[in-house]
Amino acid sequence: MIAPDVATLLVCVLTDARVAAPALRRFVQAAVRTSFNAITVDGDTSTNDTVLALANGLASNVPLTPDSPDGRRFGAVLAAVMAALADMVVADGEGATRRARITVFGAHGNEDARRVARAVAESQLVKTALHGADPNWGRIVCAAGYAGVRFDPERVSVWIGGVPVLRRGEPAGPTIVRRAASAMRNSAVAIDVDLGARGRQGRATITTSDLSPAYVRFNSAYST
Amino acid sequence: MIAPDVATLLVCVLTDARVAAPALRRFVQAAVRTSFNAITVDGDTSTNDTVLALANGLASNVPLTPDSPDGRRFGAVLAAVMAALADMVVADGEGATRRARITVFGAHGNEDARRVARAVAESQLVKTALHGADPNWGRIVCAAGYAGVRFDPERVSVWIGGVPVLRRGEPAGPTIVRRAASAMRNSAVAIDVDLGARGRQGRATITTSDLSPAYVRFNSAYST
Numbered sequence: 001m002i003a004p005d006v007a008t009l010l011v012c013v014l015t016d017a018r019v020a021a022p023a024l025r026r027f028v029q030a031a032v033r034t035s036f037n038a039i040t041v042d043g044d045t046s047t048n049d050t051v052l053a054l055a056n057g058l059a060s061n062v063p064l065t066p067d068s069p070d071g072r073r074f075g076a077v078l079a080a081v082m083a084a085l086a087d088m089v090v091a092d093g094e095g096a097t098r099r100a101r102i103t104v105f106g107a108h109g110n111e112d113a114r115r116v117a118r119a120v121a122e123s124q125l126v127k128t129a130l131h132g133a134d135p136n137w138g139r140i141v142c143a144a145g146y147a148g149v150r151f152d153p154e155r156v157s158v159w160i161g162g163v164p165v166l167r168r169g170e171p172a173g174p175t176i177v178r179r180a181a182s183a184m185r186n187s188a189v190a191i192d193v194d195l196g197a198r199g200r201q202g203r204a205t206i207t208t209s210d211l212s213p214a215y216v217r218f219n220s221a222y223s224t
Numbered sequence: 225m226i227a228p229d230v231a232t233l234l235v236c237v238l239t240d241a242r243v244a245a246p247a248l249r250r251f252v253q254a255a256v257r258t259s260f261n262a263i264t265v266d267g268d269t270s271t272n273d274t275v276l277a278l279a280n281g282l283a284s285n286v287p288l289t290p291d292s293p294d295g296r297r298f299g300a301v302l303a304a305v306m307a308a309l310a311d312m313v314v315a316d317g318e319g320a321t322r323r324a325r326i327t328v329f330g331a332h333g334n335e336d337a338r339r340v341a342r343a344v345a346e347s348q349l350v351k352t353a354l355h356g357a358d359p360n361w362g363r364i365v366c367a368a369g370y371a372g373v374r375f376d377p378e379r380v381s382v383w384i385g386g387v388p389v390l391r392r393g394e395p396a397g398p399t400i401v402r403r404a405a406s407a408m409r410n411s412a413v414a415i416d417v418d419l420g421a422r423g424r425q426g427r428a429t430i431t432t433s434d435l436s437p438a439y440v441r442f443n444s445a446y447s448t
Contacts, residue, residue, distance in 0.1 A: 044366065044367065046366075047366055047369065123266075123268055124439075124443070125268045125443055128440050128443035131440065132446075134444070134446075139268070142269070143268065145271065210444075211440055211444075216352050216440055217437060219349055219352035220352040220355040220435075
């Protein structure tokens with residue numbers, strides 16, 4: 001969960017745009033997919049997180065639809081607002097000291113990429129390495145390996161903070177690893193994993209936080 | 225993983241029983257299912273854990289088969305030896321201060337029960353509650369809820385250390401909860417979950433350890 005002190009996640013997005021309920025629902029579903037459904041703090045889904053979008057229509061525009069140019073602009077802005085809010089949720093995770101944005105590509109499909117990204121994002125070993133700023137590509141590839149998705153380990157590449165620590169199964173030398181370790185000390189780190197499936201475009205991004213002793217203390221010290 | 229200082233898990237079980245390789249393989253597969261494949265420390269499967277069984281045949285018995293009375297006795301002893309070894313592995317998990325033996329029953333099938341037991345065993349919130357000796361049945365039922373298995377929450381019962389903290393969806397009062405909290409302070413705790421599916425016999429057990437600040441320190445402080 002995220003911040004049990006406030007019980008649960010309640011998100012309200014308000015707009016004065018004119019948009020009918022069915023169209024707004026489609027906009028919200030698309031935006032949630034790449035924001036609130038693309039973050040994880042500990043994998044423990046809350047039983048009552050809620051995202052609400054309310055449109056009062058005061059702008060008196062032509063009603064927005066997902067396929068119109070104005071609708072696409074509205075959808076992009078809604079997705080950007082929700083992504084920013086979702087990022088704040090991860091930054092506020094119990095005991096979090098840094099975030100990682102895990103992007104998996106070169107997968108056979110988006111669902112394969114999503115499964116690998118989630119396995120990496122929820123691996124306790126990856127999350128503790130993130131806490132220790134350790135560019136441990138072995139733990140990343142290990143989590144990818146048990147995600148239940150087919151790939152060839154000898155075609156996998158991993159970048160940490162943009163630094164290539166594994167190139168098609170070949171580990172980088174100590175100088176490059178030191179650069180990656182330095183990049184990991186930032187409050188937000190990009191971890192990119194290319195599964196190397198030839199000509200395949202499957203792609204997904206999930207944002208997670210590190211696992212710190214403070215997370216454990218926080219969640220073991222209170223009773224609910 | 226379990227104890228990276230010794231690199232990985234290598235298990236060798238030796239017997240002087242006479243048993244042909246194909247039969248021994250079946251004995252081992254059955255024993256591994258309820259021992260080494262029924263434990264988890266952090267859900268991060270190792271890439272090179274190994275269990276070997278060697279039989280030199282010196283006992284000169286009639287070759288053992290899984291279906292004979294002697295074979296069943298051999299299988300039961302092998303399973304007991306492996307279960308004891310697997311329990312030691314969990315007790316030796318990084319930073320572990322106690323173990324929980326999670327048994328799920330009243331499921332539609334064994335595979336459903338196994339998925340629920342694994343979700344509960346790998347939930348960071350359950351594992352931190354275990355560390356804090358907090359009889360938090362809400363976190364247990366929440367993990368069961370996202371295991372991807374159908375059940376009726378109003379028919380679920382949970383026992384912690386044999387104490388009924390939830391009976392068919394009804395939480396116990398504070399006196400009983402205090403008894404459960406006291407039971408959780410032991411080094412080994414039984415957590416039993418009845419999913420309440422009428423007349424169904426699906427059942428699984430998984431043993432896990434608590435998640436402590438020491439786990440995080442250990443896994444964030446060394447580089448591999």
